[in-house]
Amino acid sequence: MCANIRFLILFVFILSNFGLLGRNKGNNQTHRAIINKYLWQHNNFETPKDVWGDYTIDLNVEAIINAAIQTNDSTFLPVIDRYFRLKNYQFSQTISFDKQPFCDVYFRYFQLKNDSSFVTPYIEESYRVLQTIPRTPEGAVCIRHKGENNMLIDFLQNYMIRMARAGWLTGDTAFYNEISTQLKIYSEILQYPDSKLFSQGRGWLTDKQLISPSAWLRGQAWLMRGLVTSLQYVPKNSKYGEFLIENLNIFANALLLKQDKSGMWHNLPLLSHNVSYPEVSGSAMIAYYMLSAYDKGYLSDKKFCKAALKSKKAIRKYINTDFSIRSISPGPGTLYAVDEYKTNAEADNPHGTQAVILLLSRQ
Secondary structure: OHHHHHHHHHHHHHHHHHHOOOOOOHHHHHHHHHHHHHHHHHHHHHOOOHHHOOOHHHHHHHHHHHHHHHHOOOOHHHHHHHHHHHHOOOOOOOOOHHHHHOHHHHHHHHHHOOOHHHHHHHHHHHHHHHHHOOOOOOOOOOOOOOEEEEEHHHHHHHHHHHHHHHHHHHOOHHHHHHHHHHHHHHHHHHHEEEEEEEEEOOOOOOOOOEOOOOOHHHHHHHHHHHHHHHHHOOOOHHHHHHHHHHHHHHHHHHHHHHOOOOOOOOOOOOOOOOOOOOOHHHHHHHHHHHHHHHHOOOOOHHHHHHHHHHHHHHHHHHEOOOOOOOOOOOOOOOOOHHHHOOOOOOOOOOOHHHHHHHHHOOO
């Protein structure tokens, strides 16, 4: 009974805020409806317990901030402020990089609020990370997982972005050089020579020297995020920027070869399209960052824009009338085996929510 009442309240809420024309009024209404649904599911961050959980909450808050900035829409600013207030966050705090493994929500909040007291602790923590982060014998940076240091492209992308932002804030090219170094090492170890896509990581299997099998779509999307976002903070005409642009173009061209006729990418992109399902979170992130890269000139060929817009159109078909989202891959990616990721799609997984918010909030 309670579940039915909650659903009815949500249904009425959506109708009253967005109307039956919500899906037909364009991306702006749809992404706002998805945000409202997500916030409703999290009690609109009304109490301290609502703001704590796994990293996907930060992912979605980062996406909501991004949407507010991109659309110049202040609707969600009070709930964003409340989120950080309930976390007792102050801009002068040092937030450990280890506590935000896949996104940088505090930096995005700093950009939204433009509070300069954020800068000094952020720079200090960035130097600490650069000097102390775990590395493989080859020098690849690692995520610490269950007492072991493993390579993971999900982690790499956030590390690259952190280094790029620290370089932008300080002017210290050591941060930019670190991005180039890590991308080289990861490419040598994890990038498949023929397809140019990436294995998810190394160190996750019984044989610690083996890379994870095949490729997983959201992992490729994470790397797109790392490349495109880093370029926003690295001087485009520097040797560091040119290196990133070169690698982005190779990688983006490789992704185009794996897109299906509908515009979607599939959860296991190295396999034929009929083997695994069209996956929303990876497709939405790839499309979003491909469009961003095209707009900024990192990807100059119009084919990238066309491919991303085609994906954006296809993704809308996976959004239900109640604004739930289908065909999302759960984590943690193909770190151990491939077969289970052929048919394991979920609905309303928070990774998909943040990805669709990002894409549909883009004007």
